[in-house]
Amino acid sequence: xxxxxINKMLAEMDKDLSSKGLSxxxxxxxxxISGASxxxxxxxxxxxxxxxxxxxxxxxxxxxIVGGGLAGMxxxxxxxxxxxxxxxxxxxxxxxxxxxxxxxxLVAGGIWKESDIAYKRDDFVPSGVKLIKDKVIGxxxxxxxxTTASGEVVSYDYLIVATGLQLDFExxxxxxxxxxxxxxxxxxxxxxxxxxxxxxxxxTAEGATKTWEQMQKYVAQAKSGKKTQFVFTDPDTPVKxxxxxxxxxxxxxxRLKEAGARENAELxxxxxxxxxxxxxxxxxxxxxxxxxxxxxxxxxHNLVEVELENKIAVFDxxxxxxxxxxxxxxxFEVIGKHEKLRVPYDFLHITPPQIAPREIxxxxxxxxxxxxxxxxxxxxxxxxxxxxxxxxxxQVPMGKTGGSVRKQYKVLVxxxxxxxxxxxxxxxxxxxxxCPLITSxxxxxxxxxxxxxxxxxxxxxxxxxxxxxxxxxxxxxxxxMTMYGMLSGRA
Amino acid sequence: MQVKFxxxxxxxxxxxxxxxxxxxxxxxxxxxxxxxxxxxxKDLYLYNWFQESEFFITWIKENVYxxxxxxxxxxxxxxxxxFLRFYFFKVTSGDIHYEYFKxxxxxxxxxxxxxxxxxxxxxxxxxxxxxxxxIIELKEGDTKDSNSKTSK
Numbered sequence: 001x002x003x004x005x006i007n008k009m010l011a012e013m014d015k016d017l018s019s020k021g022l023s024x025x026x027x028x029x030x031x032x033i034s035g036a037s038x039x040x041x042x043x044x045x046x047x048x049x050x051x052x053x054x055x056x057x058x059x060x061x062x063x064x065i066v067g068g069g070l071a072g073m074x075x076x077x078x079x080x081x082x083x084x085x086x087x088x089x090x091x092x093x094x095x096x097x098x099x100x101x102x103x104x105x106l107v108a109g110g111i112w113k114e115s116d117i118a119y120k121r122d123d124f125v126p127s128g129v130k131l132i133k134d135k136v137i138g139x140x141x142x143x144x145x146x147t148t149a150s151g152e153v154v155s156y157d158y159l160i161v162a163t164g165l166q167l168d169f170e171x172x173x174x175x176x177x178x179x180x181x182x183x184x185x186x187x188x189x190x191x192x193x194x195x196x197x198x199x200x201x202x203x204t205a206e207g208a209t210k211t212w213e214q215m216q217k218y219v220a221q222a223k224s225g226k227k228t229q230f231v232f233t234d235p236d237t238p239v240k241x242x243x244x245x246x247x248x249x250x251x252x253x254x255r256l257k258e259a260g261a262r263e264n265a266e267l268x269x270x271x272x273x274x275x276x277x278x279x280x281x282x283x284x285x286x287x288x289x290x291x292x293x294x295x296x297x298x299x300x301h302n303l304v305e306v307e308l309e310n311k312i313a314v315f316d317x318x319x320x321x322x323x324x325x326x327x328x329x330x331x332f333e334v335i336g337k338h339e340k341l342r343v344p345y346d347f348l349h350i351t352p353p354q355i356a357p358r359e360i361x362x363x364x365x366x367x368x369x370x371x372x373x374x375x376x377x378x379x380x381x382x383x384x385x386x387x388x389x390x391x392x393x394x395q396v397p398m399g400k401t402g403g404s405v406r407k408q409y410k411v412l413v414x415x416x417x418x419x420x421x422x423x424x425x426x427x428x429x430x431x432x433x434x435c436p437l438i439t440s441x442x443x444x445x446x447x448x449x450x451x452x453x454x455x456x457x458x459x460x461x462x463x464x465x466x467x468x469x470x471x472x473x474x475x476x477x478x479x480x481m482t483m484y485g486m487l488s489g490r491a
Numbered sequence: 492m493q494v495k496f497x498x499x500x501x502x503x504x505x506x507x508x509x510x511x512x513x514x515x516x517x518x519x520x521x522x523x524x525x526x527x528x529x530x531x532x533k534d535l536y537l538y539n540w541f542q543e544s545e546f547f548i549t550w551i552k553e554n555v556y557x558x559x560x561x562x563x564x565x566x567x568x569x570x571x572x573x574f575l576r577f578y579f580f581k582v583t584s585g586d587i588h589y590e591y592f593k594x595x596x597x598x599x600x601x602x603x604x605x606x607x608x609x610x611x612x613x614x615x616x617x618x619x620x621x622x623x624x625x626i627i628e629l630k631e632g633d634t635k636d637s638n639s640k641t642s643k
Binding site for chain 1: 510573575576578579580581583584585586587588599601602603604605606607608
């Protein structure tokens with residue numbers, strides 16, 4: 001871990017705390033947590049300290065990791081710690097692939113700069129790991145080979161797929177020219193299409209900066225006395241961090257209140273689903289926060305079109321009606337209805353539909369839905385025993401966050417090494433994920449949960465309460481834990 | 492003790508089930524009553540027990556569908572326990588059936604983004620396999636141990 005970096009973060013945190021008349025010790029007492037866990041993000045401190053000397057396996061085999069983002073690179077790092085003679089190749093085309101994506105909300109809220117979250121792939125390649133700066137465009141799982149865009153054929157004994165997902169802006173009518181985007185990398189096509197239209201998205205790093213620009217513009221408009229419509233979408237696909245589409249609502253609200261412009265603004269959230277959050281306790285808490293802050297919301301609305309020139313968002317609005325009596329089922333049917341709804345906006349934040357990259361979806365390793373079908377507990381491909389998947393591309397429920405990856409990569413490494421040794425796979429992923437839900441500038445509700453669909457808090461605190469100390473953790477502690485803990489394969 | 496049964500007939504050509512509107516009564520002996528009472532709260536366990544029991548198959552072959560070797564059927568009702576959802580579920584079926592199948596097939600419904608129709612399609616996909624497990628094919632074989640009385 002980079003202690004210089006942590007010390008710098010701690011100094012900034014101390015400055016912030018002292019401005020509120022608190023020492024770091026006082027803040028920790030308030031939170032009821034230890035200093036180490038505050039810095040490391042809950043249970044991770046214990047894990048990090050006890051995992052300094054992992055058991056090293058002498059198993060051999062050529063491991064290829066397709067995708068060198070947080071999931072791929074952390075997995076590579078941990079494998080180097082756990083294998084005596086690692087033979088690992090990471091294939092990743094993006095120079096900034098390990099950039100800190102959870103910080104994009106903070107960039108969009110004007111708290112961080114884009115440079116605060118930009119990290120170079122080449123600085124995080126573990127020692128001894130071979131890097132191929134190219135994109136895999138073909139998978140041949142029957143012959144254990146992948147092919148890159150430049151035509152290089154790379155063979156493997158074991159394959160780990162960690163490509164992440166794509167942001168499918170082109171599915172939205174009116175934004176076809178934006179194409180598909182990745183969170184990092186060149187998204188100039190997308191930015192060009194969106195321009196200075198009031199339409200933005202925090203789902204790319206550059207887009208987060210653009211969101212902050214647009215937010216300031218329309219906060220100023222509201223401040224000038226003009227009634228201003230802020231509209232926020234949430235699509236009909238899985239998304240990276242289910243809390244992010246709501247975080248941007250809260251951050252916009254904070255900036256409006258700070259500017260004294262809230263009364264001239266209407267904030268409306270249009271999710272495709274019928275809930276604020278998949279975990280009932282967090283759903284209820286968010287609903288209360290929405291009521292408290294005077295937000296509006298309309299469930300079962302999916303953004304299908306944007307008229308940039310007219311500033312109209314078109315939603316597929318869905319509802320259900322009681323249908324006819326079904327004599328065979330001896331029950332009433334439920335009939336789905338839908339219609340197009342045109343909503344005028346000044347500021348439109350789009351959470352784009354999110355899908356598997358074409359090269360995965362159209363290959364033998366992808367499922368009908370595109371994602372890689374894995375055993376959700378072992379992360380092993382359901383058809384090809386020498387293939388594993390991790391992170392956004394893996395077809396596991398609720399698994400598309402950095403917090404999920406922090407649990408998954410340890411499970412994957414344990415299981416892959418067991419497989420290489422011809423042993424039974426010992427580790428199981430239980431669906432844990434975490435979403436530090438920013439509810440204002442200065443407060444976070446730390447939503448932790450797993451497949452039990454219940455809150456699973458790491459701290460002895462009511463998980464439904466919005467806390468300043470979790471804001472401090474989000475702003476100061478989680479990034480070093482991710483960048484220097486996870487990416488070194490230890491936290 | 493009499494147990495009420497209803498059946499569906501499977502048409503292999505059309506891959507479709509058709510409800511037999513008749514109700515059939517099967518008389519259970521004391522030992523069978525004990526087993527029945529033990530399993531009656533676990534619908535598929537109860538189904539499997541009947542499906543695997545020689546006395547039940549014999550009763551069907553002799554009393555319910557005589558001279559029907561080769562016929563494929565499935566149980567749709569046992570007393571008040573309905574299995575109709577296995578054969579007639581549609582995407583438009585009511586929420587109670589969705590909840591049942593989500594639990595049975597361990598389908599994780601991410602209700603904060605996922606449409607009901609998408610989950611319905613997943614259920615139908617799983618049912619393609621499950622239905623095959625429930626079908627009872629009436630085959631040639633020993634039918635001496637009926638152990639029961641019937642009425643229609």
